[in-house]
Amino acid sequence: xxxxxxxFLGGGNIGGCVYRLLEDMKQEIAARCGxxxxxxxxxxxxxxxxxxxxxxxxxxxxxxxxIMADPDISLVCEFxxxxxxxxxxxxxxxxxxxxxxxxxxxxxxxHWSELQAAAQAQGxxxxxEASVCGAIPIIATLNGSLQANRIDRLMGIIxxxxxxxxxxxxxxxxxxxxVLRDAQALGLAEPNPAFDVEGMDAAYKLSILASLAFHGxxxxxxxxxxxxxxxxxxxxxxxKEMGYVLKLLAIAKRDGNRVEVRVHPTFLPEHHPLxxxxxxxxxxxxxxxxxEDMMLQGFGxxxxxASAVVSDVLNACTAPAHAFPAFANTAEADASLHxxxxxxxxxxxxxxxxxxxxxxxxxxxxxxxENVSIATMLQKGAxxxxxxxxxxxxxxxxxxxxxxxxxxxxxxxxxxxxMIRVEE
Amino acid sequence: xxxxxxxFLGGGNIGGCVYRLLEDMKQEIAARCGxxxxxxxxxxxxxxxxxxxxxxxxxxxxxxxxIMADPDISLVCEFxxxxxxxxxxxxxxxxxxxxxxxxxxxxxxxHWSELQAAAQAQGxxxxxEASVCGAIPIIATLNGSLQANRIDRLMGIIxxxxxxxxxxxxxxxxxxxxVLRDAQALGLAEPNPAFDVEGMDAAYKLSILASLAFHGxxxxxxxxxxxxxxxxxxxxxxxKEMGYVLKLLAIAKRDGNRVEVRVHPTFLPEHHPLxxxxxxxxxxxxxxxxxEDMMLQGFGxxxxxASAVVSDVLNACTAPAHAFPAFANTAEADASLHxxxxxxxxxxxxxxxxxxxxxxxxxxxxxxxENVSIATMLQKGAxxxxxxxxxxxxxxxxxxxxxxxxxxxxxxxxxxxxMIRVEE
Numbered sequence: 001x002x003x004x005x006x007x008f009l010g011g012g013n014i015g016g017c018v019y020r021l022l023e024d025m026k027q028e029i030a031a032r033c034g035x036x037x038x039x040x041x042x043x044x045x046x047x048x049x050x051x052x053x054x055x056x057x058x059x060x061x062x063x064x065x066x067i068m069a070d071p072d073i074s075l076v077c078e079f080x081x082x083x084x085x086x087x088x089x090x091x092x093x094x095x096x097x098x099x100x101x102x103x104x105x106x107x108x109x110x111h112w113s114e115l116q117a118a119a120q121a122q123g124x125x126x127x128x129e130a131s132v133c134g135a136i137p138i139i140a141t142l143n144g145s146l147q148a149n150r151i152d153r154l155m156g157i158i159x160x161x162x163x164x165x166x167x168x169x170x171x172x173x174x175x176x177x178x179v180l181r182d183a184q185a186l187g188l189a190e191p192n193p194a195f196d197v198e199g200m201d202a203a204y205k206l207s208i209l210a211s212l213a214f215h216g217x218x219x220x221x222x223x224x225x226x227x228x229x230x231x232x233x234x235x236x237x238x239x240k241e242m243g244y245v246l247k248l249l250a251i252a253k254r255d256g257n258r259v260e261v262r263v264h265p266t267f268l269p270e271h272h273p274l275x276x277x278x279x280x281x282x283x284x285x286x287x288x289x290x291x292e293d294m295m296l297q298g299f300g301x302x303x304x305x306a307s308a309v310v311s312d313v314l315n316a317c318t319a320p321a322h323a324f325p326a327f328a329n330t331a332e333a334d335a336s337l338h339x340x341x342x343x344x345x346x347x348x349x350x351x352x353x354x355x356x357x358x359x360x361x362x363x364x365x366x367x368x369x370e371n372v373s374i375a376t377m378l379q380k381g382a383x384x385x386x387x388x389x390x391x392x393x394x395x396x397x398x399x400x401x402x403x404x405x406x407x408x409x410x411x412x413x414x415x416x417x418x419m420i421r422v423e424e
Numbered sequence: 425x426x427x428x429x430x431x432f433l434g435g436g437n438i439g440g441c442v443y444r445l446l447e448d449m450k451q452e453i454a455a456r457c458g459x460x461x462x463x464x465x466x467x468x469x470x471x472x473x474x475x476x477x478x479x480x481x482x483x484x485x486x487x488x489x490x491i492m493a494d495p496d497i498s499l500v501c502e503f504x505x506x507x508x509x510x511x512x513x514x515x516x517x518x519x520x521x522x523x524x525x526x527x528x529x530x531x532x533x534x535h536w537s538e539l540q541a542a543a544q545a546q547g548x549x550x551x552x553e554a555s556v557c558g559a560i561p562i563i564a565t566l567n568g569s570l571q572a573n574r575i576d577r578l579m580g581i582i583x584x585x586x587x588x589x590x591x592x593x594x595x596x597x598x599x600x601x602x603v604l605r606d607a608q609a610l611g612l613a614e615p616n617p618a619f620d621v622e623g624m625d626a627a628y629k630l631s632i633l634a635s636l637a638f639h640g641x642x643x644x645x646x647x648x649x650x651x652x653x654x655x656x657x658x659x660x661x662x663x664k665e666m667g668y669v670l671k672l673l674a675i676a677k678r679d680g681n682r683v684e685v686r687v688h689p690t691f692l693p694e695h696h697p698l699x700x701x702x703x704x705x706x707x708x709x710x711x712x713x714x715x716e717d718m719m720l721q722g723f724g725x726x727x728x729x730a731s732a733v734v735s736d737v738l739n740a741c742t743a744p745a746h747a748f749p750a751f752a753n754t755a756e757a758d759a760s761l762h763x764x765x766x767x768x769x770x771x772x773x774x775x776x777x778x779x780x781x782x783x784x785x786x787x788x789x790x791x792x793x794e795n796v797s798i799a800t801m802l803q804k805g806a807x808x809x810x811x812x813x814x815x816x817x818x819x820x821x822x823x824x825x826x827x828x829x830x831x832x833x834x835x836x837x838x839x840x841x842x843m844i845r846v847e848e
Contacts, residue, residue, distance in 0.1 A: 021572055129569065134715075135714070137569030140568060141561045144561075145735050148733075148738065150449075273721065288559075290727050292559070292728050294723075295719075295721040296718075299715070299716050299718075304715050307570065307573055311568065320744040326457065
């Protein structure tokens with residue numbers, strides 16, 4: 001039996017789940033892994049803001065030095081969230097020779113290279129399965145099980161809040177604002193929901209996943225990002241009529257060294273495996289040249305995150321040596337990857353147009369001049385006085401050509417209501 | 425750069441895929457893993473039966489001693505399939521101090537404990553991700569990423585041949601025999617299909633998965649097995665009408681120490697994630713007490729199997745030490761697990777009954793006497809002269825009660841046409 005003494009940075013919801021899971025699994029952990037794990041200290045801001053969650057109050061400490069300077073503590077779990085001070089504390093722990101297990105996508109995405117360098121310099125580990133998609137073993141899969149692949153494409157539903165909102169809007173035809181308020185009331189969205197609904201959360205996660213998938217550093221700044229705040233019940237209804245489901249997708253594609261990474265609302269054909277992933281589920285769909293199509297689906301928040309944290313702790317404590325991905329994990333984006341914003345995809349375009357002869361021809365001409373080819377078109381009755389709604393779905397088109405075509409529209413004649421990318 | 429010399433036992437289809445993938449990935453393997461992998465020898469029966477597949481003919485050997493006695497060769501990949509002589513050759517290789525990577529579920533399921541004991545005694549590795557569900561990282565996930573779970577339930581579509589057949593029968597209403605012949609013509613089913621369609625393939629895989637999920641040895645003999653040869657277009661059509669999709673499921677459930685492991689045709693509600701897994705796809709759905717619901721989906725045969733083999737080779741060559749699951753991996757089933765055949769599930773029962781007053785009451789009475797409670801019932805018009813078709817779906821019922829109720833049916837009055845278990 002090997003005894004390992006650990007500490008938590010953060011004693012909130014996830015910290016409580018992890019503590020209770022470690023207690024709950026004590027016997028199995030001893031039997032399966034030959035480990036006795038003791039949580040010795042839990043860093044919180046102050047006693048007043050600590051909400052009882054199973055962590056004994058006598059473990060609470062308020063000064064991180066009590067953990068950093070404690071030679072008994074060989075592993076630290078970080079659940080503080082956000083960039084600072086979490087990244088600084090993790091760095092300090094690593095430099096103090098402690099292995100770090102983190103559920104923090106922001107601090108990892110922004111400070112990965114220095115955290116990894118510190119871990120490698122000290123011969124300790126850095127584990128972060130819980131930072132992306134909770135219990136879904138996507139980090140282990142990219143690092144280990146799919147080594148024999150060139151991954152060309154990865155698309156994920158990696159934010160539960162937005163997927164809950166979009167699933168309800170799709171199912172019930174409800175408006176964004178209403179569903180958001182409900183999600184907030186249910187605790188599925190934050191009082192300030194921007195981090196989720198603006199796509200930041202998904203973009204941080206995508207920068208981690210794309211780096212591992214492409215074996216080169218994809219920084220957060222390289223991720224194109226568009227949230228769901230502009231999505232309307234009308235767009236979802238029109239898409240549904242045409243057989244599409246709207247999801248906030250995180251997309252990473254690679255063609256040789258040409259790489260695109262983007263997070264935005266996306267229409268998927270209703271039979272696509274990702275289109276079926278509803279509510280708070282997360283899923284990652286990918287295509288590797290030898291594994292071909294693969295999808296991993298599960299829960300990305302709450303207790304499932306604790307599943308990933310505790311599994312990481314057990315892996316860290318039993319690993320004969322700590323492994324690190326072998327790509328050049330620099331602070332800057334990998335110079336060998338050529339990032340492009342001019343990706344090729346299909347587009348759903350909705351315009352409200354003057355109900356007059358020749359208008360359709362004028363709109364079609366804007367597309368034609370930029371070589372944007374239309375795959376399907378739908379005209380709906382009057383939206384308001386004297387205007388009709390036109391919906392186009394294009395064939396595969398470059399983003400720049402699409403934007404150029406849209407800029408040709410004369411808003412007096414045809415006003416752009418929405419432009420939503422379509423994947424397959 | 426670490427150079428590793430390896431050999432193949434078997435040079436057929438999978439061997440060819442693995443050889444070509446190793447060649448194709450040479451540069452990436454050097455860059456990502458710091459490895460140079462050389463295939464030195466490939467054991468085949470004789471030169472005449474070798475079908476060119478990219479493996480250079482000069483690598484072929486016909487006597488296994490050329491591999492076993494070669495001190496250069498530190499790792500052996502086994503693609504022979506079947507129990508003997510594959511298991512014997514693997515054992516020999518392990519005893520000769522060579523790590524073994526295998527795609528062979530049969531030899532592994534039947535000889536796991538002695539293979540693992542030999543590997544541990546020699547300090548070499550035994551890797552078998554490719555033995556179950558091809559590229560899907562289910563072995564790594566159960567062994568590593570889900571350590572912090574008690575897995576209560578695992579249900580899988582783990583045989584591509586039967587899933588192809590059942591998907592087509594569901595989609596097109598075609599008969600079993602016709603679809604089987606097509607599958608054979610397409611190379612998706614063997615000329616002698618028994619191993620797949622009788623459920624043996626799925627049962628071997630389930631014995632491996634259930635052992636890992638339950639941390640105790642679940643031997644092949646413990647798996648209840650029923651194939652798809654008795655499945656009719658009529659059953660599938662009736663199920664479809666009631667909102668069910670038919671799949672050959674491999675099911676492992678655990679409640680405390682009470683364990684059930686079974687492979688049989690199963691109706692699933694059409695919205696169940698596994699119900700959407702069509703064609704040659706494999707998928708494993710599981711529930712762990714901390715990860716909650718999770719599903720892994722991908723391809724289980726062909727090149728995707730090579731993805732798992734080569735990833736295992738790379739993991740084996742870079743691992744600082746080889747890991748083994750920590751359960752008592754004995755030749756016998758784990759004595760602490762109580763295996764039951766009297767599981768509880770729902771049942772779809774189809775009978776053809778005499779079209780006469782009082783018949784429904786008599787059938788219902790057979791169920792009532794065994795406390796089998798009916799959830800839904802459907803009567804269809806005359807099937808043949810003077811007989812009607814009655815379909816019942818029960819509430820959750822014990823297998824023995826269901827069997828007892830069915831044995832009460834008087835075949836003169838109501839003949840049992842089919843009994844298909846229903847999961848949720």
